[in-house]
Amino acid sequence: MASPEHDLDPVLDKDGVRLTVDDAIATVTLTNPAKRNAQSPALWRALTEAGRLLPGSVRVVLLRAEGKSFSAGLDRQAFTPEGFDGEPSFIDLARGSDAELDATIAEYQEAFTWWRRNDIVSVAAVQGHAIGAGFQLALACDLRVVADDVQFAMRETSLGLVPDLTGTHPLVGLVGYARALEICVTGRFVTAEEAVHTGLANLAVPADQLDGTVRDLAAALLAAPRDAVIETKTLLRGAQERTYEEQRTAERASQARRLRDLAGAGE
Numbered sequence: 001m002a003s004p005e006h007d008l009d010p011v012l013d014k015d016g017v018r019l020t021v022d023d024a025i026a027t028v029t030l031t032n033p034a035k036r037n038a039q040s041p042a043l044w045r046a047l048t049e050a051g052r053l054l055p056g057s058v059r060v061v062l063l064r065a066e067g068k069s070f071s072a073g074l075d076r077q078a079f080t081p082e083g084f085d086g087e088p089s090f091i092d093l094a095r096g097s098d099a100e101l102d103a104t105i106a107e108y109q110e111a112f113t114w115w116r117r118n119d120i121v122s123v124a125a126v127q128g129h130a131i132g133a134g135f136q137l138a139l140a141c142d143l144r145v146v147a148d149d150v151q152f153a154m155r156e157t158s159l160g161l162v163p164d165l166t167g168t169h170p171l172v173g174l175v176g177y178a179r180a181l182e183i184c185v186t187g188r189f190v191t192a193e194e195a196v197h198t199g200l201a202n203l204a205v206p207a208d209q210l211d212g213t214v215r216d217l218a219a220a221l222l223a224a225p226r227d228a229v230i231e232t233k234t235l236l237r238g239a240q241e242r243t244y245e246e247q248r249t250a251e252r253a254s255q256a257r258r259l260r261d262l263a264g265a266g267e
Contacts, residue, residue, distance in 0.1 A: 011053050017046035024059040025218050033067020038075035039133045041087050044111035047137075051114035059226055060218045061115065063141055064125040064211070071134025073155065105164055112140040112166040118234045121221050125214040126150050127207050136167030139174075142233070144200065145214050147207035151189040152200065158187035173240060174199045231258055 012019040016032040028050050030037040054061070065071060075084075083089025093104055115122040124138040127147035132155045138144055154171070156163045163171075163184060172180045175198045183190060195201035205213045221229070231254045239247050 012046065012050050015040075015042040015046040017043060017050055019050040019053060021055055021058060024057055024222055025062065026054055026058045026060070027062045027064065029063075030065035030071060033065075033069070035075065036069040036072035036129065037065045037067065037134070038072050039137075040075045040078065040084055041108065042084065044108050047111035048114070051111075051117075054120070059120060059229070060221050061120050061122045061141075062125060062214055062218060063115070063122060063137070064214070065127070067128075069128035069134075070124075070126045070130040070150070071137060072129050073132030073134045109164070109166050112136060115140040116142060116237070118230050118237070121229065121233065123214055123217060123221075125210050126152075126201075127210055129153075131155055132163070133165055136163060136165040139167045139170040140165075143202050143217070144195070145203045145205065145210065145217060146192050146195055146201040147210045148192045148204050149207055150192045150195065150201070150204070152183075152195060153187055153189050154184045155187045157184050171200075227261060228258060 008020040008022055010018050010020050013031075016030060016037065018029045018031050020027050020029075028047070030043075032038070032043075077084055078090045081089055081091055083092065093101055096104075121143070122141040123143045123145060124141040125145055125147075126138050128149055129151050130138050131151075131153045135152045135154050138152070154163055154167070162168075168180070168184075171183070175183070179198060190198075190200065192201065192204040196204050203213065203217075235247075235250055235254050238250060242250060
C-alpha cells in the first residue's frame with residue numbers, strides 16, 4: 001500500500017512500527033511485511049511509545065500495515081524456550097509470580113489502549129490477515145475500514161489461551177455476546193462481507209482503494225469542530241454503561257458545555 005506518509009520524516013521508526021504526523025493526521029504503520037507484521041513485546045512497546053509521542057495537534061490517527069497482511073498475530077517465537085533476543089520467553093513469564101505475570105500483560109495491553117482516547121479518532125485500515133493480536137489491534141481503534149480480502153480470526157482459544165490484548169470488550173460491543181463467543185471459540189475467519197454486516201467494519205472496499213478511502217474518511221472526520229467531536233465521542237463511549245435516563249442526563253450536560261463554549265466564543 002503506497003501512502004503519502006512516505007514523504008514525511010518519521011517521528012518514530014523502530015521495532016516494526018513507524019509514526020508520521022501531517023498536521024492533524026498521524027499515521028502509525030506496521031512495517032515488517034516479510035513476517036506478515038507478526039507482533040512481539042518490542043513492537044507493543046513501540047506502539048505504546050507512538051501513542052505517547054502524538055503531538056497535541058493530532059485529531060485523527062490512521063493505523064495501517066505494509067504488505068499483503070495487516071498482522072498475522074503474535075510471533076510464534078514467543079512460545080519457544082529461547083523467546084526473543086533480550087526478552088523473557090512466554091514460558092519464563094509463566095513461571096513467574098501471579099503479580100509479575102499480571103504486570104507484564106498489563107504492560108503489553110498499553111499498546112492497545114490509547115487508540116480510544118477521547119481527544120482522537122482512530123481508524124484502522126485492514127487488509128489480508130488480521131489474526132489474534134492483529135484482530136485485537138484492529139479492534140482497538142474506533143473505526144475499521146477493510147479491504148475486500150480481509151480475514152479476521154481470533155485464534156487464542158484454539159491455542160489454549162484467551163484473547164488478552166483488550167479485544168474482548170469491543171468485540172462483544174460490536175457483534176454481541178453469542179457471535180463473539182462463536183468467533184473466539186471456533187477461531188474461524190470473518191470475511192469482509194460479514195465484518196460489515198455485523199458492525200465489525202464500517203466499510204469494505206477493493207484493496208487498491210483502501211488507502212484513499214481511509215484518507216477521505218480522515219478528511220470527513222476533521223470537518224467537524226474538534227471540541228464537538230471530543231464531546232460526542234465521550235458521550236457515545238459511555239452510552240453502554242449508562243441507563244437510558246443517565247444517557248439523557250449526560251446528553252444535556254454535554255450540550256450545555258457546548259452551548260456555553262459557543263456563546264463564549266461569540267462574545
